[in-house]
Amino acid sequence: MKMEKKLSARTNFILTVVFLIFMALLLYLADRYMDSYKLRVVRLIAIYGIMAVSLNLINGITGIFSLGHAGFILIGAYTASLLTLSPEQKAMSFIIEPIVPWLANAHTDFFTATVAGGVLAAVFAFLIGWPVLRLSGDYLAIASLGFAEVIRIIALNAISITNGPLGLKGIPEYSNIWWCYGWLFVTVLFMASLVNSSYGRALKAIREDRIAAEAMGINVFKHQLLSFVIGAFFAGVSGSLYAHWLTTIDPRTTTLGPMLTFYVLIMIVLGGLGSISGSLIGAALFAILFEWLRDLEEPFTFFGIHVPGIKGMRILVISAIFILVMIFWQRGIMGREELTWNNLYRWLFARRRGGEEK
């Protein structure tokens, strides 16, 4: 790092602004001219991006191996949906048991509902974090997975609040491209400033060696709890966006259960544990790959051989890729590097000079 040529802060700023304007223009064009199916995938990339970045703060940057992300996403999804559904819709869809009165007439706009989803997820993370973060390593992984399952089981059984196994239907499709990418922008901006602050450095210190960090005077528990709560807040936000993208949610294992946590885990491992830009790349790759592999489940002809569509094939392919990545390429695409203008400049123009650092 010592003799390295760096871009000035001004160049950096200008490049960032130009990039953001370019992205906004691109999104505008996509919104205008893409067909609705492709646009759905584009919006999903942003939602997955928020999920991945928020889990990466907990898993990759702080080193808490949490598998409870789907629980927080579920809380966000249900809270926000219950707030945006109109009282008439709620009265209609709660068939098994009528909805509790204090929730029946609660109705807000999409933004308030999303923030409420995030806040409730954060509150749960705070309550769960107290016992769970006293554990370490593998035990924490199982306990957090267990908590996500408990939340799902509650959603399945608290019928007068969540409508139980029937789930919620007819959620308005509010998650348009601007909401999704707006929230993604906020998430990335917040995470990037957090990671570069003294808090962020403390979090990384905990990841590297929690005992040494403790010895240096960092309050490990407090920092871990903070990271857990912030991650959960954005997970809740992504849950709200996800629900208003799906328009139908229910507490099955595949929609809002452990499966979703594993999907997000695949994204961040693929992109690089500990890299925010890596998470975004991982999320985009996952969303595109997942849609593209849909073709495998349709009947197709391969070199004259007719192959009938096989259900579940794409998850099989994705998990095989995941295992191969873990065995041969543990650092993922970005490792712990970030995609900054400086790094980009270095990789493109100054790669040959000097050795690799580290």
Next chain:
Amino acid sequence: MVFFLQNLFNGIMLGGLYALIAIGYTMVYGILRLINFAHGDVMMMGVYFAFYAATLLSLNPLFSAIVAILGAALLGFLIDRVAYKPLRNAPRISALITAIGVSFFLESLAVVVFGAIPKSFLKVFKDRTILNKVLTVAGARIPLLTFLVIFITAVILIVLFFIVYRTKIGMAMRAISMDIPTTALMGVNVDAVIGFTFALGSALAAASGIMWAMRFPNVHPYMGFMPGLKAFIAAVFGGIGSIPGAVLGGVLLGLIEIFLAAYFPAVMGYRDAFAFIILIIILLVKPSGLLGKKIVEKV
């Protein structure tokens, strides 16, 4: 009293099934410090092997069970060779993430090969009249199947204890769980013993799975997830790394679950949540489990 006795037998049976799966977890964890997430899915695969051995090859139930147990043992061995062995020297978290990937892979493989629609295991036993027979013990009506499961579980456990505590390979397993490099220096083929451990654990899981499917005859690709998680909790409950602990933890977990559901029917829907709450409480109160050794965090 009758009600109590009925639930007692049900609890012991369920607990025995948990115990058989938990032993696989505890042996692998004791040796590699790895939570083998795919263990529950190996159990699921074992059940499918038995199902197809009985329906496609039309073997009788006993032979199809043997085929399935051998198949699962081979599968467990292969999983270790293909997925975990390359990661022996990698950070522990990589192996854990890989294990999640393997679990995922086996589930989707089952969906692709066997189909996602649940199958009925009752087909395996075309003539189940003997197993459906109900015995009366002190007024409690208990199906013969329950006794059979408890009996088979007990026999399997005795054989297992013999293998682990009385044979050479069992001694090697116990040595490896204490110190891998030293054991290797003593001339033990560590990879072979680890492979054997995976095979043995997977065989037990398959045996448990087949009995599980006799009791709850709905076979589907995700059936291994919950029992797998609960068996892990049972292993932690008893003290992970300890085989008697896994048995004790499994039986206690089964009893707690059945009795809570029996005496507090209002919380029936939350049954699957009990185990996790128990897990949190144990980890907070006695992190090393009932029969476990205390592990000191090294600096």
